[in-house]
Amino acid sequence: MHSAYIHIPFCEHICHYCDFNKFFMNGQPVDEYLQLLEKEFDLYRAQFPDMNLKTIFVGGGTPTALNVRQLDELCSAIRKKLPFSEGGEFTFEANPGDLTLDKLHVLSNYGVNRLSFGVQSFNDELLRKIGRSHEVKDVYRSISHAQQAGFSNISIDLIYALPGQTVEDFSDTVQKAVELDLPHYSGYSLIVEPKTVFYNLMRKGKLKLPGEDQEAAMYEMLINQMEKSGLQQYEVSNFSKPGFQSIHNLVYWNNEEYYGFGAGAHGYVKGIRYSNYGPLKKYMEPLGKDLLPVFEQHQVTDREKMEEEMFLGLRKRIGVSIPDFVKKFSINPRVLFQQQIEDLTSKGWLEEKNDSIRLTRQGLFLGNEVFQTFLI
Incomplete structure (x- = not known):
């Protein structure tokens, strides 16, 4: 049994720290992309007729930036083309502020049962500084709407060691996050990646980041506040109530195989790790000719599998089972x-x-x- 990651690379706004494969939505061939993504599903189904998925994770980009019709078409294609186990975990990444009740009902109708919100901070000034398009009030509204629509398995992402952020700032964010009493939280340290706004600012000496000691203090505070709130740290950056660990992310950390669909997606199937073309045109062209949009692939050696088993498995708090x-x-x-x-x-x-x-x-x-x- 495998899992699937599906990449929707469109955003209405580009965040200053993001290095994922993404494009401004305006003027992009979104409808054609969705049609060719469905073609990619078909090609893999033909190649792997025994496909049976235990988790599906739709990420981006911003999947919820799609309009209601496009979201319906995407979810319909997923459920029609990809065999999915009854009771499996079906996650959508969401941006606070653009997940309307109409969109929530579409997701619910197609069996999406987990939402992951990119909240990042509960400080409006910091949100503006990192290029986020939402405000704190949007977080509360979106989560309330999601709960009204019947979603209970909700996760939020937080980022720390942001420019100008203090330990007190982050402590306030974590406190507000846990007060929502959600079943899952992720907390990641900012990594400044090439080809991002932050990287360009850093090269010009215009990005003031917290020092290593402050960053470590933020992480320690995160762990302590999560533990005090009854949340178990099950991975370096992830915390959950009992029974609410991200099954999909555990696929990666357990070094299990998964399909990767969409522009720039990565997959690991039958011992081969592969990457799709990132640029939209390069991703879409082969699919128009009934060819897979694979940019590169690598047959993983036994030695590499053992190394991966260690460095991925050690991310889990339970570690690597001997x-x-x-x-x-x-x-x-x-x-x-x-x-x-x-x-x-x-x-x-x-x-x-x-x-x-x-x-x-x-x-x-x-x-x-x-x-x-x-x-x-």
Whole structure:
């Protein structure tokens, strides 16, 4: 059983930190894109007739920037063309402010059962500074509308270490977030990526970011406030009430396979990792000729699979199960990665608990350094 990620690359507004594959919506061939996306579904179904999905995640871009008709067409194509398990997790990313009641009813009618809102902050000044188009009042209204429409499995994303942000600012944001009493929260540290507004400002010396100590203090505060609110940290950046972990994201961290549909999407099927063309024209042209829009693909070696199992699995708080690793690869990770595990354990960053290798509390703050150790 697999999962599917579906990319809708259109936005009505481009955020200053975003490096995902996206395009201003005005003047773009949105309807043609949706038709060719459906063609991509058909081509994969023909190639993999046994396809059976346990999760679907529609991201972007801003999927909810589509109008009601387009949203209906997209959801109809997904449900018609992609075999989806009864009771599976069907998530849509949403932007606070553009998810109207009409759009919510469309999503509900097609069985969407989880919403992920890109909230980022509960500070209007910071939202403007990072180029978000919504205000805090839109967050409350959108979540209220979603709940009225019958959605209970709702997640919100927060970003910290933003320009000019203080620990107190972020603490206030986290407090307001948990007061909503939602079942799932994600909190990510800002990473300034090339080809973003923030990157250009940073190169000109015009981007003032919090220091490493402040960033670490924000992360520690996030973990503590989430724990106090009864939310379990199940991954480096993710927190949930019991039973509300993101099943789709666990597919990535468990190193399981998934289909990637849409411009710039990535997939992992039958041991092959692949990427679709990002530019709209390059993505759409092959589909017009009944060809898959794959830009590059890589047959993952057994060694690479084992490395991925470690650096993806260590993101989970339960870590990497030693018995599961042995079952999958017929070798004990303690033998294969003996030197790395011993070094990281001696530094106090890794520990073995309940037959699993996992990050310590200290290791959480140095995750990227730990993960890179397993890339040989």
